[in-house]
Amino acid sequence: MYALEIENLNFGYGTKNILKNVSFQVEEGEFISIIGPNGSGKSTLLKLLNNIYEPKSGTILIQGREIQDYKGKELARKVALVPQNTVIDYEFSVEDVVLMGRYPYLGRFEKEGPEDYSIVDEALKLTNTFYLKKRSINEISGGERQRVVVAKTLAQKPDIILLDEPTSHLDINHQIEILRLLKRLNRKHGTTIILVIHDINLANRYSDRILLLDKGQVLGIGKPSQVVNSYNIEKAYNLKVVVEKNKITDSIQITPL
Secondary structure, three states: OEEEEEEEEEEEEOOEEEEEEEEEEEEOOOEEEEEOOOOOOHHHHHHHHOOOOOOOEEEEEEOOEEHHHOOHHHHHOOEEEEOOOOOOOOOOEHHHHHHHHHHHHOOOOOOOOHHHHHHHHHHHHHOOOHHHOOOEHHHOOHHHHHHHHHHHHHHHOOOEEEEEOOOOOOOHHHHHHHHHHHHHHHHHHOOEEEEEOOOHHHHHHHOOEEEEEEOOEEEEEEOHHHHOOHHHHHHHHOOOEEEEEOOOOOOEEEEEO
């Protein structure tokens, strides 16, 4: 059974089409990166996969069931989204923010118990944010807040994690830290990872497969070596590149000309 099946997905605002006949499948336990130029529909696709937007046409199956058939909390136990915008307007502590990830497992008026707090501490430690536990979410840096939001997602314990540019506000050290963490979850726990990322070289290094979007359509999907080639990159990004294998990481690497 696939973790996700997307068939002939179309979405737009009014007469403007954002995604056009998008179709692909994601195996359970896969790590897939979505790349493409600005405006290609990457973030929109993630929101559709989390049922934030409703498609104009086409189907989205989550573990064999249509996404619309899931109730809110039930879907939240299957799929979690780390959004691009991690600004939080209220003065919650970091611990309280991560505790929000336990909401799908609580009954009406039920309070968090010792197990929930234990899961939160584990998520904070995994994302190297435990030292921020009692701080206000609005008193920490953008990069720290990004890692706290990832911790909230880990506390949710979904089968599928969607991430919209999770490394965009992080320095290179924390970028690698987050990607290694996601890869570890993927390998050790079988968590399906789907992330939008601008850094093509990092996508190549950590992904099982790459999905390349261009103008709302799938230009290519497959192993990094199959999708990230000079023809596809020039077509999507209007940029000439050299594509070669990195001798240290053994992954495909692009260098702009």
